[in-house]
Amino acid sequence: MSTEIRKIVETPSDFIGKEVEVEGWIKTSRDSKTFGFLGLSDGTTFNPLQIVYDESLDNFKEITKFPISTSVKITGVVVESPKAKQPIEIQAKNIEVLGLSNNDYPLQNKRHSLEYMRTIAHLRPRSNTYYATFKVRSILSYALHKFFQDQNFVYVHTPIITASDAEGAGEMFQITTLDLDKEIPKTEDGxxxxxxxxxxxxxxxxxSGQMEAEVFAHAFRNIYTFGPTFRAENSNTPRHAAEFWMLEPEVAFAGLDDIMDLSEAMLKYVIEYTLEHAKDEMNFFNQFIDKTLLERLDVVxxxxxxxxxxxxxxxxxxxSGKKFNYKVEWGMDLQTEHERYLAEEVFKRPVFVTDYPKDIKAFYMRLNEDGKTVAATDLLVPGVGELIGGSAREERLDVLEEKMTAMDMDLEDYWWYLELRKYGTTKHAGYGLGFERLIMYVTGMTNIRDVIPFPRTVGSVDF
Structure with missing residues (x-):
C-alpha cells in the first residue's frame, strides 16, 4: 500500500532522503519547458503535497497535460523544499495515471459560489471549503462522543421510527407502506x-430522541443520544433542514443549573478540541469564510x-431603545434578532436565557412555582442566536397529565412515558444541540445546506 501523505507531512524527518510511493488526485498543475509542479492530495491532509518532476521522465509531456482531479501513483524521493510553503516535496522518478479526469471537470482552480457547489454535492467534498467543513464535522462529532464518554455517559441509540411526537408540534414525516395509488383502507368514521x-x-x-433518552436516564443516570432527526417544517431558510443531527444528553437527579453547567463545559471542550485537531481547516475558515472566527471562538x-x-x-x-422587526413583549418567542442582540450587544458572550413562559415551550418542561413559566433554557451565542435548548423535565405525574390534557394530547399515546413517573420518579433534565448549527458556529458557514453532506430541504432531495 502507498504511503499516506499525512504521515510524510507530520513526520518529515522520517522520510527525507527516502524513496516513497504516494497516490492521490492532482489539485494543481503548472509547468515550464523542462520541469513542472503538481499539487497532490490523497485526502489525508488539507494542503496538497508538492510534487516536482522534470523532462527526464518518459511521459513528461503527457504529465503537463493531465487534467485537474486525475488520479496518479507517484514514486519519488522526499527532499527538503527550498522555498515552498511546506518544508518538503517529492522529486518524482515515475508518475503513473490511475484514472484520467475529463477536461470538463467542474471544480477548476477558481472560486465557485456556494450556490453552485450545492448543485454538485457529489463533487463538492473535493473543494477546499467543503473538505474543511466535513473534516471539522467529523472532528466535532468525535469530540462530542469523547466529552461524554470521558464523563461516563452511556450512548443510547434511539429509534428513527416512532409513534410519538416528542415536541407536540405535529411537524412530522409520516411513514406508511399503504399503496397510495390504490384505495386506502378507512375506518368507519372515514x-x-x-x-x-x-x-x-x-x-x-x-x-427527537428525548423521550426514549429519559427512559435510559432512569436506568443509567447519565446518558446521551446522537443521531438523525426529521422535521416536516415548511421553512426554506438558511437555518432549517428536514433532516439533521441532534445531540441530546439526559441526566437523572439533575436540575436546570446542572445542565447549563454541563452544556457550557461541553461547548468549550469541543471547540478547544477542534482548534487543536483541525488547525489548517480552522485557519482556512478564518481567512476565507469569517475573519473574526478565531477571535469569536476565543471569547467562548x-x-x-x-x-x-x-x-x-x-x-x-x-x-435598549432599539427598533426590532418583531415587537418585544412578554409571552412572545424570542426571534433571532432578539437572541443575537442579547448575546452580541448586551452580554457580549454566550448567555443562557431561563424560565420561559409555559405557553411557548413543550409539554414536558417542568412547571415553575409561579405557574406561568417553565424551567427551560436556551443558550444564545454571538453570531448565531440559539444554539442549545434544554429544560428540567416535569417529573410530577399529575402536573404532566394536566398539561398534556390542556394541550389536547392523547395520554394513551404516551402511556409508557407517563409510567416513568409512576415507578421511582425523580427530577431529571436534558438538552438538545442541533449538530449542524454547532458546525455553522465553529466554521463560520452561514447556510445549513453547506454543512450537511447531502442536505434534505423543502423541495430538494437530490443526490
Missing part, C-alpha cells in the same frame, strides 16, 4: 385505518457564560 399498515399504527420519523473559551431569566431579557430588550 379516517385512514392504520391497523392495515405495516406497524398496525400511525408512525412517523422521529423529531475564555468567558463565563451569562445567565438571565426570560423576564429580565424582555426588560433588557425593551430598555
Amino acid at each position: 379516517k385512514v385505518n392504520y391497523k392495515e399498515d405495516f406497524f398496525g399504527a400511525e408512525t412517523n420519523l422521529t423529531v 473559551l475564555n468567558s463565563d457564560f451569562g445567565r438571565v431569566t426570560y423576564t429580565e431579557a424582555i426588560d433588557l430588550l425593551l430598555e
Whole structure:
C-alpha cells in the first residue's frame, strides 16, 4: 500500500532522503519547458503535497497535460523544499495515471459560489471549503462522543421510527407502506385505518430522541443520544433542514443549573478540541469564510457564560431603545434578532436565557412555582442566536397529565412515558444541540445546506 501523505507531512524527518510511493488526485498543475509542479492530495491532509518532476521522465509531456482531479501513483524521493510553503516535496522518478479526469471537470482552480457547489454535492467534498467543513464535522462529532464518554455517559441509540411526537408540534414525516395509488383502507368514521399498515399504527420519523433518552436516564443516570432527526417544517431558510443531527444528553437527579453547567463545559471542550485537531481547516475558515472566527471562538473559551431569566431579557430588550422587526413583549418567542442582540450587544458572550413562559415551550418542561413559566433554557451565542435548548423535565405525574390534557394530547399515546413517573420518579433534565448549527458556529458557514453532506430541504432531495 502507498504511503499516506499525512504521515510524510507530520513526520518529515522520517522520510527525507527516502524513496516513497504516494497516490492521490492532482489539485494543481503548472509547468515550464523542462520541469513542472503538481499539487497532490490523497485526502489525508488539507494542503496538497508538492510534487516536482522534470523532462527526464518518459511521459513528461503527457504529465503537463493531465487534467485537474486525475488520479496518479507517484514514486519519488522526499527532499527538503527550498522555498515552498511546506518544508518538503517529492522529486518524482515515475508518475503513473490511475484514472484520467475529463477536461470538463467542474471544480477548476477558481472560486465557485456556494450556490453552485450545492448543485454538485457529489463533487463538492473535493473543494477546499467543503473538505474543511466535513473534516471539522467529523472532528466535532468525535469530540462530542469523547466529552461524554470521558464523563461516563452511556450512548443510547434511539429509534428513527416512532409513534410519538416528542415536541407536540405535529411537524412530522409520516411513514406508511399503504399503496397510495390504490384505495386506502378507512375506518368507519372515514379516517385512514392504520391497523392495515405495516406497524398496525400511525408512525412517523422521529423529531427527537428525548423521550426514549429519559427512559435510559432512569436506568443509567447519565446518558446521551446522537443521531438523525426529521422535521416536516415548511421553512426554506438558511437555518432549517428536514433532516439533521441532534445531540441530546439526559441526566437523572439533575436540575436546570446542572445542565447549563454541563452544556457550557461541553461547548468549550469541543471547540478547544477542534482548534487543536483541525488547525489548517480552522485557519482556512478564518481567512476565507469569517475573519473574526478565531477571535469569536476565543471569547467562548475564555468567558463565563451569562445567565438571565426570560423576564429580565424582555426588560433588557425593551430598555435598549432599539427598533426590532418583531415587537418585544412578554409571552412572545424570542426571534433571532432578539437572541443575537442579547448575546452580541448586551452580554457580549454566550448567555443562557431561563424560565420561559409555559405557553411557548413543550409539554414536558417542568412547571415553575409561579405557574406561568417553565424551567427551560436556551443558550444564545454571538453570531448565531440559539444554539442549545434544554429544560428540567416535569417529573410530577399529575402536573404532566394536566398539561398534556390542556394541550389536547392523547395520554394513551404516551402511556409508557407517563409510567416513568409512576415507578421511582425523580427530577431529571436534558438538552438538545442541533449538530449542524454547532458546525455553522465553529466554521463560520452561514447556510445549513453547506454543512450537511447531502442536505434534505423543502423541495430538494437530490443526490
